[in-house]
Amino acid sequence: MYGLILNLNSRIKISTMSNDKSFELEEKQTPLHETRRRFLKHSSALAAITLASPVLVKAAENEMDEKASAWFEKVPLQLEVNGVLHKLSVEPRVTLLDLLREQLHLTGSKKGCDYGQCGACTVHVSGKRVLSCLSLAVMQDGKKVTTIEGLANGDNLHPMQEAFIKHDGFQCGYCTPGQIMSAVACVREGHAENEEQIRQYMSGNICRCGSYPNIVDAIMDAKKGGGKI
Ligand code: FES
Ligand code: FES
Numbered sequence: 143m144y145g146l147i148l149n150l151n152s153r154i155k156i157s158t159m160s161n162d163k164s165f166e167l168e169e170k171q172t173p174l175h176e177t178r179r180r181f182l183k184h185s186s187a188l189a190a191i192t193l194a195s196p197v198l199v200k201a202a203e204n205e206m207d208e209k210a211s212a213w214f215e216k217v218p219l220q221l222e223v224n225g226v227l228h229k230l231s232v233e234p235r236v237t238l239l240d241l242l243r244e245q246l247h248l249t250g251s252k253k254g255c256d257y258g259q260c261g262a263c264t265v266h267v268s269g270k271r272v273l274s275c276l277s278l279a280v281m282q283d284g285k286k287v288t289t290i291e292g293l294a295n296g297d298n299l300h301p302m303q304e305a306f307i308k309h310d311g312f313q314c315g316y317c318t319p320g321q322i323m324s325a326v327a328c329v330r331e332g333h334a335e336n337e338e339q340i341r342q343y344m345s346g347n348i349c350r351c352g353s354y355p356n357i358v359d360a361i362m363d364a365k366k367g368g369g370k371i
Contacts, residue, residue: 224292
């Protein structure tokens with residue numbers, strides 16, 4: 143028969159009663175023992191911090207605090223884009239261009255300079271051309287936006303798109319969505335009466351491939367075509 147005695151000094155005594163032999167296991171509270179225990183506690187805590195650090199670093203890398211604050215800062219936004227109504231929730235700092243490209247996946251509008259200098263991001267807001275990289279999405283609440291994706295009528299290209307194709311108004315095509323959106327607005331504004339005027343009112347749209355003569359021809363042709371621009 144075995145007996146276990148735990149006394150008030152935290153000593154553990156195990157004794158065998160059956161054969162009159164007994165032995166004791168004692169855990170004594172010595173200063174040395176206390177120091178060793180404290181050391182183990184501290185080293186365990188350090189090990190925990192060391193193991194946790196990759197998690198903390200990962201969290202910092204993912205900018206979790208920024209994401210959390212962004213979630214709280216979001217504001218509601220209602221936009222009609224290419225005839226489709228969108229009820230969104232956006233950070234106030236998001237540009238219209240980033241909203242179109244990254245949230246609505248309308249990547250036709252291009253990000254060229256992101257500083258309002260190239261015109262690649264041109265879209266129409268309430269019928270007027272706007273550099274979407276310089277426009278905050280929240281400023282367009284309740285408005286109608288048209289991007290290059292919304293210009294055609296189903297499978298029928300817009301007359302300006304047809305004219306650009308006919309006159310080779312592009313090479314690499316990167317500036318083309320912005321050029322076409324500006325060209326449509328240019329005609330609607332009444333600023334396409336002659337080549338000189340077109341050049342002046344299209345001067346905000348840069349083409350690094352130098353397709354300017356063909357672009358002007360395309361706009362002149364589209365305007366003369368008499369179709370609904
Ligand atoms: S990307 Fe907007 S003007 Fe260049
Ligand atoms: S077609 Fe290449 S930048 Fe205009």
